[in-house]
Amino acid sequence: MAKITVLVNGANGRMGREVVKAVLNDPDLSLVAAVDRSGEGMDAGILAGMPACGVTLSTDLAQTMETTHPMVMVDFTQPQAVFGNVQIALEHKVAAVVGTTGLSEEQLAQIRLWTEQNATSCLVAPNFAIGALLMMRFAREASRFFPHVEIIELHHDQKLDAPSGTAIKTAELIQEERQALQQGHPQEKELINGARGAAFEGMRIHSVRLPGLVAHQEVIFGSVGQTLVIRHDSINRESFMPGVLAAVHRIREVSGLIYGLENLLF
Numbered sequence: 001m002a003k004i005t006v007l008v009n010g011a012n013g014r015m016g017r018e019v020v021k022a023v024l025n026d027p028d029l030s031l032v033a034a035v036d037r038s039g040e041g042m043d044a045g046i047l048a049g050m051p052a053c054g055v056t057l058s059t060d061l062a063q064t065m066e067t068t069h070p071m072v073m074v075d076f077t078q079p080q081a082v083f084g085n086v087q088i089a090l091e092h093k094v095a096a097v098v099g100t101t102g103l104s105e106e107q108l109a110q111i112r113l114w115t116e117q118n119a120t121s122c123l124v125a126p127n128f129a130i131g132a133l134l135m136m137r138f139a140r141e142a143s144r145f146f147p148h149v150e151i152i153e154l155h156h157d158q159k160l161d162a163p164s165g166t167a168i169k170t171a172e173l174i175q176e177e178r179q180a181l182q183q184g185h186p187q188e189k190e191l192i193n194g195a196r197g198a199a200f201e202g203m204r205i206h207s208v209r210l211p212g213l214v215a216h217q218e219v220i221f222g223s224v225g226q227t228l229v230i231r232h233d234s235i236n237r238e239s240f241m242p243g244v245l246a247a248v249h250r251i252r253e254v255s256g257l258i259y260g261l262e263n264l265l266f
């Protein structure tokens, strides 16, 4: 069977380097291009801590697509860049696997249109760790019985967006299931701005940023005389790779926009 050819965008970043390594180690995938705004001309394999692979980093995504013709682009860049990157990929009829967070609902709607216009597909996955998908699924289920809930997400201090994409997706899933509820005391007042976290449909999301952390989330439910805590920890970035690889393998078997890895895998 022919290998799936892959372009990694953001190949010099924390996630991008891990994806390059995972693609190089997968016998059914072929890394044909690596793009990043830093590290131009460096070998992607070496940057990822592997032997040289002969793919050097470039900075121009469109031009690189036109010369290397990848089947799939994997994007782990940054919130301000991802929308434009996805447009370039889909207009070149390259299927996109997107881990970068920060896309708005309006942007997702536009991405859906591009997939339709170009007869291709795009997965936007706020979290590729299978344990995180289960944490979100369990939280959604628990909220049927425990409508009082707060989300605490904890990440490394280089993260650009808050709250995390995972926390937003978790809140959206909970919202689908739980009864409408404005939590907290109606007269509560913040003595310091932001003390109660971000408000989302009557629940609160809290963001912690500290060196030493990777990606962690607790969903805390409270009821009379009991609490339930659902927690997931990514202790390294390898935790995301089985999900990324599964998405690269499957993305061309589907069409349109898929939001959430669970909708491709489960």
Ligand SMILES: NC(=O)C1=CN([C@@H]2O[C@H](COP(=O)(O)OP(=O)(O)OC[C@H]3O[C@@H](n4cnc5c(N)ncnc54)[C@H](O)[C@@H]3O)[C@@H](O)[C@H]2O)C=CC1
Residues within 6 Å of the ligand: 009, 010, 011, 012, 013, 014, 015, 016, 035, 036, 037, 038, 076, 077, 078, 079, 081, 098, 099, 100, 101, 102, 125, 126, 127, 128, 129, 240
């Ligand atoms: N969906 C998931 O499971 C996960 C998602 N993420 C998300 O992935 C994104 C990247 O995270 P990290 O790798 O930690 O960040 P990072 O800052 O380590 O890497 C981003 C890389 O993208 C490059 N870059 C930025 N703008 C670019 C552009 N316009 N064109 C080409 N390259 C560009 C940077 O030079 C950098 O090398 C973030 O949005 C983060 O939230 C991170 C971990 C897991």
Ligand SMILES: O=C(O)C1=N[C@H](C(=O)O)C[C@H](O)C1
Residues within 6 Å of the ligand: 101, 126, 127, 128, 155, 159, 160, 163, 164, 165, 166, 167, 214, 215, 216
């Ligand atoms: O920036 C990160 O690191 C992560 N970002 C994603 C998010 O915003 O949810 C996924 C994971 O939490 C790691």
